[in-house]
Structures are given as C-alpha cells and as structure tokens.
Amino acid sequence: MACCTYCMGMLNAPNALAETDFPHTEHFLSGRLRKHLSREDLHYIEDLVEDTLPIASRDTLVERGQRVDRSGILLSGFMLRTIETGDGRCIVGIDVPGDFVDLHGFALKRLDHSVVAAGNVRVGLVQHPRLEQLMEERPLIARAMWFATLLDAAIHRKWIQMLEQLDAPRRIAHIYCELQTRLGLIGQANPRVLRAPFTQQDLADMCGVSSIHVNRAVSKLRNLGLAEIRRGTLYTNDWSALRQYAQFDPSYLYGDGPLHLNESWS
Amino acid sequence: MACCTYCMGMLNAPNALAETDFPHTEHFLSGRLRKHLSREDLHYIEDLVEDTLPIASRDTLVERGQRVDRSGILLSGFMLRTIETGDGRCIVGIDVPGDFVDLHGFALKRLDHSVVAAGNVRVGLVQHPRLEQLMEERPLIARAMWFATLLDAAIHRKWIQMLEQLDAPRRIAHIYCELQTRLGLIGQANPRVLRAPFTQQDLADMCGVSSIHVNRAVSKLRNLGLAEIRRGTLYTNDWSALRQYAQFDPSYLYGDGPLHLNESWS
DNA sequence: CGTTCCCTTGAGTAGTTTCAATACTTGTGG
C-alpha cells in the first residue's frame, strides 16, 4: 500500500483514515478536481475497480499498438510510458499512484506507447463497458476522466518545453521536482527524500541523453550541493534551491492544494 | 478558405462540395472519427460556431494563464502553441485547420500555454456553456471532443520522442512529415509542396535548437536531396524518402483514411 | 529606395557522445 515506511506513517494519519472508504481510488485527482466530486460519485468511481493486479518490476501492463478494453489505475509504485524503437527505448511519461495509466485507451482504442512497471507496482483494473455506462449516467464523472487525460497532456507539454530549453542536469532536476509535487498532491511526498526505482539508463531515456551523460549530470547536481541521486532515489535538504535550478513552476500540474498552485501562473 | 491554389482545386472537387453544409467544421476529426458521427451530430457541432474571428500573423488568440470561457476551432492557416519564458519562446505544438486550438481550456479552465497565429488565420468561436449543454445531450459528441484532445496528447508524446531521439535535421523533417499527413487527413495536402509561414526561428523553437543550427539543418536536408525549405515552405519530390529519413510513422495520428494508418503499428 | 526582418556563413566554445576500462551493488546458488 505505502511506498515506504514514511508513507505508511502518512497513510495512518487521521486525514488518511477518513479516506479508507476508497482503498483503490483515494488518490484519483487528489489535490485537483477530487474535492469537487460528490461522495456518491467517489463511490461510483471506487466501484469501477473490479480487480487488482500486481506487476513485477520491468514487466509490461500494456504493449504499444495493442487493442485495449480496460484501463488501469495505479495503486502503488511508479510506471513508465515507453516507446521501443530499433535503436533504443524512449520514455514519454511517468505515472504515480492515483493516475490512470492508460485511460486514453478508452477513447483511442489502442495505445501509441507501452506502459511498464518501474519497480513492483499494483494496478486496479477498470472494464471499459462499465466505465462507458457510468460516464453516460454521471456527466461529472465523465468530465473528471477527461480532466485526468488533459492533465497528462499538460505534463507532456511541460516535458516538451523541458527537452527544448533545459540542459541535462536541469532536466533531471525538473523531473524529480515534478514527481515530488505530484506525490505531494496525493500525500506521499517526503520532505527530504524521493524514493524511486529508476536506473541512470531510465533517466537517460526520459531526458534524451546517454546514460553516461546522466551520470555526469547527476555528479553535477551533487557537486552543486543541490541533490544526491543514488539508484533512482533523490536526497536533498533544499527542494527550493533544486526547483529554482530546474526552473520548475508547478502551475502546469493544475493543483488546488495547500500550495494554491493555480495562483502562481508567472 | 484554401491555403493555396492547389487546395482551392481540391476544395472544388466533388467530395469537397458534398461537405459545404459545414463551412466551419467540415475538417473537425476529418479522416479520424468524423465518419462515425451522424449527420445530425455534425450539424449540432457546426451550429456551435457562433462567430468567426480573423487573426493577423503573430497575434495571440489566448494568452498563457488566462481564464477561458470559449474555445476556437481553426478554419484556415496554422497556429502555434507557445510558452514564453524569460530566456526565449518555446513551441509545444502546431494546429492545422479542423483542430480545436484550446479545447482543453474547456475542462482545465485556464491554459498552460498561449495560442499564436503563424500567418493570417481564421478561427471559429464556440462558447463553453453551449458546448457543455450539447455534450450532456449528445454523449457521442462529448466522446468526439475528448478524442480530439487525446489526439493532441498523442502528438505531444511523439514530439517528446522526436526531441529525445532525433537530431536537428530529422526533427525538422519529422515536423513537416507530420504536417503533411495531418493536412492530408483534411484534404489539404499538396504532393510536392507544403506551404507554411514558419521562420527558421519558429522551427528552432519547435526543435529546441538555435535558429542558426536550423539553418544548417535545412542546408543538410537540401544537400541530401531530400527537401528544400525556403521561408517555411517545404518543396520535395520524394516524401517517401523524407519520411524514411525522419523515421516518420503516422500511426500516432490515429487516421482511418485512405492510408489505413491504423494498420501500420510497427 | 530604404528599412526591417530573415537568412547565411565563419570561427571559437560549450555540451554531449562514444568507446573503453574500472568499481560498486544486488541477488543467487554453493
């Protein structure tokens, strides 16, 4: 359930206990639209999940090009959206708990990328016919699902900007800042450490550089005193400095949480 | 209406005449979901457009961060999705006729990027309250709108892959291949020339390189005999060679047209 | 007919890649 002992502690906090009515979907749009959904709608959404599926590290949930008739909501761990080509793999996005990893498959019918587990994960499965029926009955739920895929698109756009404007160390820093904020929205951020099972090759495939260059970029972040990244896990005691270095502005994540992110459009 | 005399000819072709019932929305999802929409639904969609707005080259339709209560469908010309930062501008996407340029603003309420005209364009305006009402009454239209924004996301993902894996000349070639295919889906592709009012600086901001480097990349495409790009307009007599050079696979555009793109997942 | 914007070219610099070799981790079976 929890990604680490720290998160375990957070899940046992009072406000987390209030959410145990929704063991599978408690994080869906948490920190964004979730507060605008009625308790009834939240129950409908929770009831969509018929099954949970553990996936071992590096295993694939959906293969690129495959027709899909169900979608998965990530319950714990991280998943990667990947495109394999002749000369290497490309990572076009990261999913955190609460994200529907392939909701766009509902309308597109087949995916243009694969979804792979980074570390061991658990996924909740939703059958498309049930989702379809629910969305016709509850327009607000349909809107929430749409919103969730639009968030993905906003993150894609930020990645495009990041790849166009930042150098390798800043790209890596930006990716971790984004993850930290997204984890914060679902109450799973730790102030000093971000545990993730990424290899330097994974980071390379996210940043579009070689893994050797990732190593040097990671060294640079260490030498600048901004962050220490070891085997995917980032340690820092100054997120603020790291965010500034990465030119990270969280407004694109459309959060409405304690950070009042929506106010910060620069 | 037409982008060039060639397209003017195509618009006068018999199958184009059959579409004049929809002067504003004839290209919406053309070559994709459009054929699955009833004539009735197509009329509803056409009636959404209350107004048309001409926009002069380089003018902005929506500013990043601005609240929006309407969306625009591009009628003619190209628009750019841009993010201005302290040190330069970044282009995260291109819109062609038939695209809703800011449909995601409907659910997100404010945009994380600006929408700017590349050359003179015309836009049809749709008020969100009307769209909202229509989508509740006609679930298939709601689905079509969702699908349209998912196409944008798929294109974003391909751009991420392009930025991660291709060098500058290939990025430029890929962008033009994509535009050629998207224009083809709406019947506005010309076999030998793709007219676009892009400067080399525009291409630079799309590719994440300097304009000087774009100039050298363009020279390389010319020297390879693949394409001649002058003032944004691309001339070639071998699209097939250009596509191969750019490693362009159109399946991510989810077309169902004469090319049977959906069959080509590699 | 000149101004302005856009494109082109050259030279030096910074960032990134490749190749190759060496260490460190983690997991597994003896």
Added chain:
DNA sequence: CCACAAGTATTGAAACTACTCAAGGGAACG
C-alpha cells in the same frame, strides 16, 4: 556466509554535435 554473476554506476580521453557571437547578404514591405 562466501563467491560469483549480472546489472549498474563511475571515470578518462577523443570525437562530434550544437551553441554563441559576430558580421554580411537577401528578400519583402512600406
């Protein structure tokens, strides 16, 4: 518990790609 194997991380050197700065040429617009 140790030894080994496989995967992962680190470092150096040379080559390449792309960037910046700077200056000159060309096309479009009024």
